[in-house]
Amino acid sequence: MVESQARRFPERPAFVFEDDAGQSESWTYADLVQRSRTLGSWLSQQVRVGDRVLLVYPPGLEFIAGFLGCAYAGALPVPATYPKPRRPLPRLDSIVTDCDPSLVLTHSSALSGLCLDQQTPALSALAWQATDEISTDGKSNFHSLARNSDDLAFLQYTSGSTSDPRGVMVSHGNVLHNLEAIRVGFEIQSDEHAKAVFWLPAYHDMGLIGGILTPLYVGGTCTLIAPSTFLRRPQRWLELISSTQANISGAPNFAYELLVRKTSPVERAALDLSHWKTAFCGAEPINPDTLTEFVAAFSEAGFQSSSFFPCYGLAESTLLVTGGKSKSGPRTLLVDRQAMRERRMACRAESSGTTQTLVGCGPECSGMSIQIVDPQTRGVCQPNEVGEIWVRGGSIALGYWNQESVSEETFRARMIPQGLAADDEYLRTGDLGFLHEGQLFVTGRLKDMIIVRGRNHYPQDLERTAQAAHEAVDFGAAFSVNVGGTEELVLVHQWRRECRHADHDQMLREIRTAIVGEHEIEPHAILLIRPASLPMTSSGKVQRQRCRDQFLNDELAVTAQWIKQGCCGDDLDDQASRVAGPPEFLERFTQMPPAQIQDELQEWLMSWLTTRANIMPGTMQANTPFAQLGIDSLTAVEISQELDQLLGLKSPPMVIWSCPTPAELAEYLAQELHSAKA
Numbered sequence: 001m002v003e004s005q006a007r008r009f010p011e012r013p014a015f016v017f018e019d020d021a022g023q024s025e026s027w028t029y030a031d032l033v034q035r036s037r038t039l040g041s042w043l044s045q046q047v048r049v050g051d052r053v054l055l056v057y058p059p060g061l062e063f064i065a066g067f068l069g070c071a072y073a074g075a076l077p078v079p080a081t082y083p084k085p086r087r088p089l090p091r092l093d094s095i096v097t098d099c100d101p102s103l104v105l106t107h108s109s110a111l112s113g114l115c116l117d118q119q120t121p122a123l124s125a126l127a128w129q130a131t132d133e134i135s136t137d138g139k140s141n142f143h144s145l146a147r148n149s150d151d152l153a154f155l156q157y158t159s160g161s162t163s164d165p166r167g168v169m170v171s172h173g174n175v176l177h178n179l180e181a182i183r184v185g186f187e188i189q190s191d192e193h194a195k196a197v198f199w200l201p202a203y204h205d206m207g208l209i210g211g212i213l214t215p216l217y218v219g220g221t222c223t224l225i226a227p228s229t230f231l232r233r234p235q236r237w238l239e240l241i242s243s244t245q246a247n248i249s250g251a252p253n254f255a256y257e258l259l260v261r262k263t264s265p266v267e268r269a270a271l272d273l274s275h276w277k278t279a280f281c282g283a284e285p286i287n288p289d290t291l292t293e294f295v296a297a298f299s300e301a302g303f304q305s306s307s308f309f310p311c312y313g314l315a316e317s318t319l320l321v322t323g324g325k326s327k328s329g330p331r332t333l334l335v336d337r338q339a340m341r342e343r344r345m346a347c348r349a350e351s352s353g354t355t356q357t358l359v360g361c362g363p364e365c366s367g368m369s370i371q372i373v374d375p376q377t378r379g380v381c382q383p384n385e386v387g388e389i390w391v392r393g394g395s396i397a398l399g400y401w402n403q404e405s406v407s408e409e410t411f412r413a414r415m416i417p418q419g420l421a422a423d424d425e426y427l428r429t430g431d432l433g434f435l436h437e438g439q440l441f442v443t444g445r446l447k448d449m450i451i452v453r454g455r456n457h458y459p460q461d462l463e464r465t466a467q468a469a470h471e472a473v474d475f476g477a478a479f480s481v482n483v484g485g486t487e488e489l490v491l492v493h494q495w496r497r498e499c500r501h502a503d504h505d506q507m508l509r510e511i512r513t514a515i516v517g518e519h520e521i522e523p524h525a526i527l528l529i530r531p532a533s534l535p536m537t538s539s540g541k542v543q544r545q546r547c548r549d550q551f552l553n554d555e556l557a558v559t560a561q562w563i564k565q566g567c568c569g570d571d572l573d574d575q576a577s578r579v580a581g582p583p584e585f586l587e588r589f590t591q592m593p594p595a596q597i598q599d600e601l602q603e604w605l606m607s608w609l610t611t612r613a614n615i616m617p618g619t620m621q622a623n624t625p626f627a628q629l630g631i632d633s634l635t636a637v638e639i640s641q642e643l644d645q646l647l648g649l650k651s652p653p654m655v656i657w658s659c660p661t662p663a664e665l666a667e668y669l670a671q672e673l674h675s676a677k678a
Contacts, residue, residue: 001176001216001217002032002033002036002068002071002216003033003144005029005216005219006029006030006032006033008029008219009028009029009219010028010029010030011028011029011030012028012029012193012219012221013026013027013028013221014027014028014029014031014032014215014216014221014222015027015032015061015064015212015215015221015222015223015224016221016222016223016224017059017060017061017223017224017225018223018224018225018229018240019059019060019226019229020226020228020229020232020652025060025061027061027064029219032064032065032068034136035065035069035136036064036065036068036069036071036072037069037072037142037144038069038134038135038136038142039065039066039068039069039070039072039073039105039131039134040068040069040070040071040072040073040142040144041072041073041142042069042134043069043070043072043073043075043103044072044073044074044142044145046102046103046127046129047073047075047102047103048075048102049073049074049075049145050074050075050076050152051075051076051101051102051103052075052076052078052099052100052101052102052155053066053070053075053076053077053078053101053102053103053104053105054078054080054092054095054096054099054101054103054104054105054126055067055070055077055078055079055080055104055105055106055203056080056081056082056083056092056104056105056106056110057082057083057105057106057107057110057202058082058083058106058107058109058110058226059082059201059202059224059225059226059227059228060107061224062107062131062132063079063202064202064212065131066105066131067079067154067202067208067212069105069131070154071144071147071153072142072144072145073144073145074144074145074147076152076153076154076155077154077155078095078099078101078154078155078157078167079154079156079157079202079203079204079208080092080095080157080203081201081203081538082110082201082203083106083110083111083113083114089119089123091165092123093119093120093122093123094165095157095165095167096122096123096126097122098165098166098167098401098402099155099167099401099402101126102127103126103127103128103129104126104127104128104129105129105131106128106129106130106131107130107131107132108130108132108133110130111128111130113658114128116128147172148172148173149171149172149173149176150171150172150173151171151172152169152170152171152172152398153170153171153172153174153175154170155167155168155169155170155401156168156170156205156208156315156318156397157203157315158315158316166400166401166403166406167400167401167402168315168316168397168399168400168401169397169398169399169400169401170318170397170398171397171398173394174318174394174395174396174397174398175209175213175318176217177318177367177393177394177395178209178317178318178319178320178394178395179209179213179214179217180217180366180367181320181365181366181367181368181395182209182210182214182217182319182320182365183214183217183218184365184366185309185311185320185323185324185362185365185366186214186248186278186280186309187277187278187325188218188220188248192218193219193220193221194215194218194219194220194221194247194248195220195221195222195223195244195245195246195247195248195275196211196214196215196220196221196222196223196246196247196248196249197222197223197224197225197237197240197241197244197246197249198210198211198212198222198223198224198225198249199224199225199226199227199229199230199237199251200227200251200539201227201538201539203538204538204539205313205314205315205318205319205539206250206251206252206282206283206313206319206539209318209319209320210250210280210319211224214248215248220248221244223240223244223246225237225240228637230255231637232637232640232641234255234258234259234262234263235259235262235263235267237249237251237255237259238259238263238271238273238298238301239270239271241271241273241275241276242270242271242272242273242301245272245275246275246276247275247276247277247278248276248277248278249276249278249279249280250278250279250280250281250282250309251281251283251540252281252282252283252284252539252540252541253281253284253285253286253287253290253540254284254475254540255540256281256290256291256294257287257290257293257294259294259297259298260290260293260294260297261498263297268297268298268300268301269300269301271298271301271302272301272302273298273301273302273303274301274302274303274304275302276302276303276307277307278307278309278325279303279307279308279309280308280309280310280311280323281308281309281310281311282310282311282312282313282323282361283313283539283540283541284539284540284541284542285442285444285460286310286330286359286361287359287464288330288332288357288358288359291305291308291310291329291330291359295308295329305328305329305330306325306326306327306328306329307325308325308329308330309323309324309325309362310323310324310330310331310359310360310361310362311323311324311361311362312361312362312389312431312440312442314429314431315397316396316397316410316411316427316429317368317391317393317395317396317397317427317429318395318396318397319395320365320395321364321365321368321370321391321395321440322361322362322363322364322365322368322370322439322440323361323362323365324362324363324439325362330359330360331359331360331439332357332358332359332360333347333357333358333360333436333439333441334347334348334349334350334351334355334356334357335347335348335355335356335357335358336348336354336355337354337355337356337461337519338354340356340386340443340458340461341455341456341457341458342456343385343386343387343432343456344384344385344386345384345385345386345434345436345441346384353517353518356461358441358443359441360436360439360440360441361439361440361441361442362439362440363438363439363440364440365393365395367393367394367395368391368392368393368394368395369391369392369393370389370390370391370435370440371390371415371426372385372386372387372388372389372390372433372434372435373387373388373390373415373426374387374388375387375388375428375446377416378413378414378415378416379415379416379417380415380417381434383434383435383436384434385434386432386433386434386443387432387433387434388428388429388430388431388432388446389429389431389432389433389440389442390413390415390426390427390428390429391426391427391429392424392425392426392427396411396427397411398411399411409428410427410428411425411427411428412425413425413426413427413428414426430445430446430447431444431445431446432444432445432446432449432458443458444458444459444460445459445544447545448479448544448545450462450478450479450480450487450489451480451487452480452487452488452489452521455521457478457489457519457521459477459478459479459544460478461519462478462489462491462515462519462521463475463476463477463478463491463493463542465514465515465518465519466478466491466493466511466514466515466526467493468514469507469510469511469513469514469515470502470506470507470510470511471496471499471502472495472496472499472502472507473493473494473495473496473507473511473528474493474494474495474496474531475493475494475534475536475542476491476492476493476494476534476542477491477492477493477534477535477542477543477544477547477548478490478491478492478544479544479545479547479548479551481524481548481551481552483524488523488524488525488564489515489521489522489523489524490523490524490525490526490527490548490551491511491515491523491525491526491527492526492527492529492534492547492551492556493511493526493527493528493529493534494528494529494530494531494532494533494534495507495528495529495530495531495559496531497531497642504528504559504560505560507528507560508526508528508560508561508562509562511523511526512526512562522564523562523564524563524564525551525561525562525563525564526561526562527551527556527558527560527561527562528558528559528560528561529556529557529558529559530557530559533556533557534547535547535550597670597673597674598666598667598670601666601669601670601673602622602662602663602666605662605665605666605669606621606622606662609639609662621662622661622662622663622666623661623662623663624661624662639656640652640655640656643655643669647669647672647673649669649672649673651668651669651672655668
């Protein structure tokens with residue numbers, strides 16, 4: 001595929017990457033093949049056919065060359081999480097334990113800051129290679145190893161929203177089948193120069209298949225930015241769509257919601273989104289209000305509701321299962337909430353407190369087939385019944401790496417019509433939904449179902465009710481816990497940073513009132529946690545099971561909580577941490593020498609971070625590594641952004657990883673403030 005596109009469009013830009021500073025690097029199709037072929041030649045001398053090769057790259061084009069270089073050499077690439085300087089890599093450690101790689105490919109900029117001697121023996125003992133240091137002589141005669149459709153193309157580790165990550169074995173045939181399904185679904189014509197813009201992580205299935213391999217498959221041009229760039233300045237995603245006249249892009253629901261919240265009318269007016277033909281939305285439940293609000297916010301910029309492409313997919317099916325567009329916009333369905341709890345679909349004509357709106361995820365993609373199955377009896381559900389989504393087709397992967405029993409249960413499920421075993425094998429997705437007038441409607445996760453007093457509750461319904469109860473309530477997780485032999489509801493929600501001064505006690509009261517009023521269920525506990533601390537996957541899915549574990553282990557960054565009287569925690573003090581305002585010395589630092597700026601900044605910074613990260617006062621010291629404070633990538637970006645806003649600076653988005661202690665960070669910020677003063 002790649003060779004064919006390079007022959008067709010040798011001088012056409014294949015990928016453009018814009019870094020956080022706004023600097024761009026561009027590779028033509030000829031450049032891409034030459035670079036990938038060079039790495040393939042080098043790899044063929046380092047590893048054997050079928051060896052696993054871990055890809056641990058920061059955002060950029062080198063990941064793509066590393067991935068394709070493995071394909072050239074017959075090695076099995078394993079996309080992994082972005083490297084985090086001076087930080088433990090527990091997810092990477094679990095992947096290494098599972099797939100036993102022979103080599104790790106990365107970029108020199110990442111390798112210099114990883115501090116391998118501080119990682120686990122399993123990671124530090126591996127051979128690491130910075131591929132940007134492997135020279136390209138431009139004369140490589142290396143040819144790729146012959147592959148067939150059944151050979152594995154890569155291992156895609158699942159995001160772990162409900163379990164530990166598992167390596168999905170994706171074949172070359174699976175990839176090409178799914179890419180053709182995407183091309184047909186996106187309505188990309190063979191002579192069309194598709195242009196795309198993506199910020200999704202390359203190690204995630206949507207980022208890899210949708211953002212990298214799909215543009216390659218159709219011979220398009222894709223502009224990439226880092227996820228941190230999007231988190232820091234969400235409108236940059238749309239600015240690039242506007243300036244490149246891109247016709248394809250997409251992301252999970254939360255990204256569209258973030259753009260509505262984080263962009264101003266002036267910023268929207270400067271955009272031209274009229275060329276954006278396909279705006280896919282998937283990887284998490286789609287909120288109909290988000291789609292409506294996005295259209296309202298960006299219609300003046302030329303965005304049309306008909307561009308939305310709601311879809312459904314998962315790593316186990318390579319990526320896409322269903323999806324489609326309509327001239328009238330996304331298909332929605334008003335259903336009875338009580339019937340949904342009973343796993344029945346009942347349409348309603350008018351909205352009320354007993355109804356909810358679902359967004360259709362489109363029809364089956366080309367070459368895919370769906371059945372809605374009772375997860376207990378394994379019989380096909382009736383048309384108005386909610387059941388587990390089972391899928392079969394050419395995109396279904398071969399199973400999980402080294403997990404034959406789980407693969408047998410998940411990838412080779414058979415229905416039992418009228419008590420007789422069926423011959424066709426299906427993938428059990430673990431997702432719940434129903435088919436209606438040719439559309440798939442996804443209603444939740446089988447494992448996440450909350451059953452309290454014999455009634456079924458979908459967690460996302462409870463989460464949306466809580467989020468709508470008060471303007472300061474952000475994303476959250478709903479789950480059940482066992483209290484004295486009875487299942488009880490717990491709600492954990494972030495509060496919005498822009499509403500940091502909201503009354504948290506009032507927020508707790510309004511959430512409880514809304515949950516009781518709409519769902520007739522009294523929560524056992526409601527917790528408000530600091531922004532960006534909710535466990536989520538790389539694609540934006542809430543990790544409800546992990547959040548439940550953190551709740552039970554008292555590991556959540558709680559700023560305020562309500563516990564039902566008569567239960568443990570009666571005497572807990574509902575105190576909400578407040579983020580401190582700008583330091584007073586900013587008004588007088590122009591008179592200070594650099595050393596004094598650093599001293600005062602360090603004292604303020606430790607106090608501010610103690611509150612911001614919800615740390616026990618006195619725990620943090622000047623040389624306490626941030627890694628010990630549980631600060632993840634999203635938190636790192638947001639803390640950096642907050643500091644810039646407070647101090648009037650523009651720091652790198654991952655500055656707290658480059659300066660891993662309060663003392664080092666204070667030194668860096670003091671130098672920046674002094675330079676700004678000069």
